[in-house]
Amino acid sequence: MPSAERTACGELNPSRRRVGPLIYTVSREDVRLLGVGRRMAELTNDFTWSKSRHEKFRECLRAYYYQYYGSWGGWEAPAGSPVRELYVLKKLSSRWQWAGSVVHTALKRMLERARHTGRFQGLDELLARTRERARRDWSVSREKSYWREPSQIAGLIEHEYTEPVPNQEWKRIWDEVIEGSLRAFFTSVAFERIQRTPREKWLSVDELDSWLFEGTKVWVAVDFAFGDADGVIHILDWKTGKQREVDHTQVGIYALYAQQKWGAAPQGVRGGLVYLATAAGDCVTVSADPVALEACKDEMRRSIAAMRERLDDAPRNVARLEQFPQLSAPESCRRCPFRRPCGRM
Ligand code: SF4
Numbered sequence: 001m002p003s004a005e006r007t008a009c010g011e012l013n014p015s016r017r018r019v020g021p022l023i024y025t026v027s028r029e030d031v032r033l034l035g036v037g038r039r040m041a042e043l044t045n046d047f048t049w050s051k052s053r054h055e056k057f058r059e060c061l062r063a064y065y066y067q068y069y070g071s072w073g074g075w076e077a078p079a080g081s082p083v084r085e086l087y088v089l090k091k092l093s094s095r096w097q098w099a100g101s102v103v104h105t106a107l108k109r110m111l112e113r114a115r116h117t118g119r120f121q122g123l124d125e126l127l128a129r130t131r132e133r134a135r136r137d138w139s140v141s142r143e144k145s146y147w148r149e150p151s152q153i154a155g156l157i158e159h160e161y162t163e164p165v166p167n168q169e170w171k172r173i174w175d176e177v178i179e180g181s182l183r184a185f186f187t188s189v190a191f192e193r194i195q196r197t198p199r200e201k202w203l204s205v206d207e208l209d210s211w212l213f214e215g216t217k218v219w220v221a222v223d224f225a226f227g228d229a230d231g232v233i234h235i236l237d238w239k240t241g242k243q244r245e246v247d248h249t250q251v252g253i254y255a256l257y258a259q260q261k262w263g264a265a266p267q268g269v270r271g272g273l274v275y276l277a278t279a280a281g282d283c284v285t286v287s288a289d290p291v292a293l294e295a296c297k298d299e300m301r302r303s304i305a306a307m308r309e310r311l312d313d314a315p316r317n318v319a320r321l322e323q324f325p326q327l328s329a330p331e332s333c334r335r336c337p338f339r340r341p342c343g344r345m
Pocket of ligand 1: 062
């Protein structure tokens with residue numbers, strides 16, 4: 001069978017799934033959007049867009065303001081100042097976000113090493129190193145060390161707000177989400193395909209990058225991308241949560257990025273969503289056809305316009321707190337990292 005007929009998921013009919021309507025969910029991407037390769041002091045708060053930014057915009061306008069405006073400059077603000085507090089809080093993750101990020105980091109390191117050495121680390125070795133890192137993360141978070149260096153030290157919302165989480169729950173997070181996901185990855189069809197793909201065909205291993213969409217910088221981090229012998233670009237995204245139709249929308253954004261970054265043809269991108277919560281790391285193929293990509297672009301346009309409409313000065317990206325109201329239902333605030341400065345304790 002010609003390789004173009006198979007996707008990275010090993011499926012034969014890539015067009016059976018399409019990119020769905022753009023609905024946004026929480027992702028680990030937020031944590032990684034700042035401080036990449038540039039000194040913070042040189043940054044200006046320019047308007048950019050990402051899927052996670054829109055998720056925050058839809059979740060709560062006040063949280064969106066804190067995340068993208070109120071905390072700006074917090075890396076150099078004095079301890080105890082409101083801007084410093086918002087900056088530290090915006091870096092925190094829930095235990096589920098943290099577990100997903102541990103898995104992504106472990107796979108990124110393993111694949112990056114394989115890219116350079118040609119050798120894939122074994123599962124036992126990967127689990128041992130990941131366990132060590134996860135334990136260290138958890139311990140320093142419990143001590144709230146992230147207040148010292150929030151851009152370097154992981155912090156958990158549960159520790160910041162002294163939420164009672166039983167030991168069995170932490171163990172379950174390790175067993176089911178972190179170790180379970182890594183085991184699933186090693187048995188997945190996607191990993192088998194990655195191992196068979198010559199390294200010179202690898203295009204990206206979870207690299208944060210940006211592209212321009214109608215003048216707006218858009219952030220993306222593709223978990224894995226490679227080109228096949230027929231010039232088709234395959235994009236893979238690991239998911240540690242349950243399957244949701246909304247995951248397919250991410251592929252549309254990645255496909256648009258692939259067209260711009262690697263010059264992919266309109267029909268020349270295949271997406272694969274690898275669900276690591278399943279024992280075999282089930283892979284679902286997503287085809288991003290031109291109609292679906294146009295719908296994706298429309299959604300992005302609407303999203304960017306809605307964000308910019310809230311600004312006092314859109315060209316200079318100036319926002320005012322009063323334009324970003326709190327949620328009307330306080331019960332939705334229980335997991336928010338900003339609940340203390342927001343007065344919703
Ligand atoms: S505490 Fe509630 S209202 Fe305040 S930022 Fe968080 S989610 Fe929004």
